[in-house]
Amino acid sequence: MIPVIKQYFLNRGEAKENWTLTKLLLSVYWLLLLFFRLLYNPRILSDPKGFCYLFNCELFLVEGIRIFLFFIALLSSALYVLEKKMILSLTIISIISVIVFSLDASNGIGNIINLSSSIFIAQLIAYIIYAVSKKKEHLVKNRIHFPMQIIAAHYMLAALSKLHNSGFSWFLADEGFALQVKKSLLLEYTTSGDQSLLAKAEWLPNLILEHPHMTHFFLLGALLLEFSTFIVLLKNELKVSYGWLLLLMHLGIYYFMEISYFPVYLVLFFVNISFFIQLPKRLLNKKWGFMADDHKDGFSFTSKDNFTDNFSKSNCQVNFVHIYHHWTDKNWNLGKWIKSIF
Amino acid sequence: MKYLKAILFISFLSIVILFILIPRWWTIGSLSEFSIWYPTVGSLIWVFKNLVLLALSCIFLYFFFQFRKKQNTVVFDIFIPFVILSWIIGEQHPFSRIPMYHSFPNYAYVFSLSDKNDRLIPLKSVSHLGTAELSHLYYTSLYNHEIFLYGYAREDSFNLGIIGADMINNTTWINPNFLADSCFHLNRQYFFVSDKGFEVINKVIYDSCN
Numbered sequence: 001m002i003p004v005i006k007q008y009f010l011n012r013g014e015a016k017e018n019w020t021l022t023k024l025l026l027s028v029y030w031l032l033l034l035f036f037r038l039l040y041n042p043r044i045l046s047d048p049k050g051f052c053y054l055f056n057c058e059l060f061l062v063e064g065i066r067i068f069l070f071f072i073a074l075l076s077s078a079l080y081v082l083e084k085k086m087i088l089s090l091t092i093i094s095i096i097s098v099i100v101f102s103l104d105a106s107n108g109i110g111n112i113i114n115l116s117s118s119i120f121i122a123q124l125i126a127y128i129i130y131a132v133s134k135k136k137e138h139l140v141k142n143r144i145h146f147p148m149q150i151i152a153a154h155y156m157l158a159a160l161s162k163l164h165n166s167g168f169s170w171f172l173a174d175e176g177f178a179l180q181v182k183k184s185l186l187l188e189y190t191t192s193g194d195q196s197l198l199a200k201a202e203w204l205p206n207l208i209l210e211h212p213h214m215t216h217f218f219l220l221g222a223l224l225l226e227f228s229t230f231i232v233l234l235k236n237e238l239k240v241s242y243g244w245l246l247l248l249m250h251l252g253i254y255y256f257m258e259i260s261y262f263p264v265y266l267v268l269f270f271v272n273i274s275f276f277i278q279l280p281k282r283l284l285n286k287k288w289g290f291m292a293d294d295h296k297d298g299f300s301f302t303s304k305d306n307f308t309d310n311f312s313k314s315n316c317q318v319n320f321v322h323i324y325h326h327w328t329d330k331n332w333n334l335g336k337w338i339k340s341i342f
Numbered sequence: 343m344k345y346l347k348a349i350l351f352i353s354f355l356s357i358v359i360l361f362i363l364i365p366r367w368w369t370i371g372s373l374s375e376f377s378i379w380y381p382t383v384g385s386l387i388w389v390f391k392n393l394v395l396l397a398l399s400c401i402f403l404y405f406f407f408q409f410r411k412k413q414n415t416v417v418f419d420i421f422i423p424f425v426i427l428s429w430i431i432g433e434q435h436p437f438s439r440i441p442m443y444h445s446f447p448n449y450a451y452v453f454s455l456s457d458k459n460d461r462l463i464p465l466k467s468v469s470h471l472g473t474a475e476l477s478h479l480y481y482t483s484l485y486n487h488e489i490f491l492y493g494y495a496r497e498d499s500f501n502l503g504i505i506g507a508d509m510i511n512n513t514t515w516i517n518p519n520f521l522a523d524s525c526f527h528l529n530r531q532y533f534f535v536s537d538k539g540f541e542v543i544n545k546v547i548y549d550s551c552n
Contacts, residue, residue, distance in 0.1 A: 050435030176446025
């Protein structure tokens with residue numbers, strides 16, 4: 001079990017299926033975001049941002065246009081998941097993403113950070129580089145590494161903003177932090193009417209005020225974590241550990257401030273989820289699933305329940321064995337042994 | 343050479359940190375501003391500053407391409423342009439400086455809806471938005487009305503009336519007739535920390551009953 005955990009945290013044995021799975025989950029998540037934004041969000045352009053700052057977006061407030069956009073997004077995502085016409089599909093996806101999330105940020109609410117567009121643009125760049133250079137090995141690396149760079153850049157920007165606006169003393173503002181925690185909890189209370197949040201908004205900020213050193217420690221930790229995320233770009237072995245640390249940080253923010261932002265992109269690009277899909281195979285001990293394939297090099301059956309193959313090298317005692325070939329061959333040693341058991 | 347590289351790297355890092363902490367001096371401080379700040383040697387300092395910046399940029403580019411050549415990868419090819427562009431462009435999707443909680447001032451506004459008897463109306467029950475989004479509408483409206491003196495309850499009642507109406511008009515309601523049919527107040531609670539602990543001052547900024 002421990003070698004498996006070590007293998008996971010050192011990001012070894014990343015499966016080839018990872019890319020397909022990442023694409024599939026990314027598309028589903030993006031389409032869901034698009035669906036809810038196109039359908040439910042306010043259709044107001046009180047403060048044009050992004051694409052709507054440069055071009056008139058009134059057209060995209062029309063119901064029919066929104067449905068058409070979603071339909072095109074659906075088709076492009078299908079092409080993207082099937083790895084067909086990647087430059088075309090990623091270009092369409094990127095443009096739709098920029099339009100929809102610009103519309104979303106233009107209703108006066110602003111400050112909604114969405115990495116989708118930049119991640120798709122980064123992947124588009126990876127495919128354009130491949131189209132020019134024709135180096136497949138670069139594509140395989142870049143289409144995962146470029147989105148990782150985008151994610152790391154966002155954390156770097158978050159850290160730079162803090163240093164720029166508050167200086168190095170950002171983490172020492174325990175009173176201000178307690179106040180923001182109170183505000184966030186009360187905003188959730190005034191949104192939902194949940195009385196438990198009102199109680200939490202009483203005791204939690206006071207607890208923060210009573211333990212300033214602990215608060216400084218966690219805030220400094222968060223700042224350093226954000227600032228140093230770029231290290232994963234240099235050392236791939238740190239990717240999974242950083243992914244989990246950042247997820248923990250977001251979990252902490254959720255607990256303290258009820259800010260329900262789930263960093264899907266960390267799960268997709270840092271946490272190596274394909275590992276979990278392969279986990280049963282990795283965990284299954286030879287003892288409980290020995291493949292007695294006579295056609296495999298190195299396979300041998302010595303006596304009773306002693307087996308060996310190229311993987312185990314030495315003899316191993318098994319409790320469960322899958323038998324292939326020679327099943328009815330009574331002259332075969334293994335066949336004889338099985339016959340003696342039944 | 344090893345020590346020289348280390349010294350150059352540390353100097354470059356220090357300049358980047360100064361860039362972040364006092365950006366006006368290092369980046370957009372003009373010749374005339376330098377002449378005002380340092381009446382006697384302002385022009386000289388300005389020229390020197392730009393020469394230092396130019397030299398450091400060249401050193402950075404040199405080291406970056408050396409590193410790139412050595413690694414034979416594209417480790418920062420998206421990362422660095424994206425950080426620089428986001429920092430310059432700011433809050434324009436898909437770029438952002440990620441400004442959330444970049445500072446913790448000693449004031450916080452909490453918005454809520456209440457009925458004529460001052461009982462809370464959970465915003466979720468009447469709108470697609472939450473009160474956190476109402477807060478964003480508040481600051482956007484302040485910006486659109488060019489009210490730059492805000493926070494710590496410094497906004498006057500006249501301006502608050504305009505902002506309150508703006509917030510209500512830019513909110514989407516589940517029942518489109520809610521505005522016409524209901525009697526409600528939009529409240530702003532101003533929280534701050536004093537020696538006594540948390541304190542709060544309430545203010546109604548929109549009253550649909552009158």
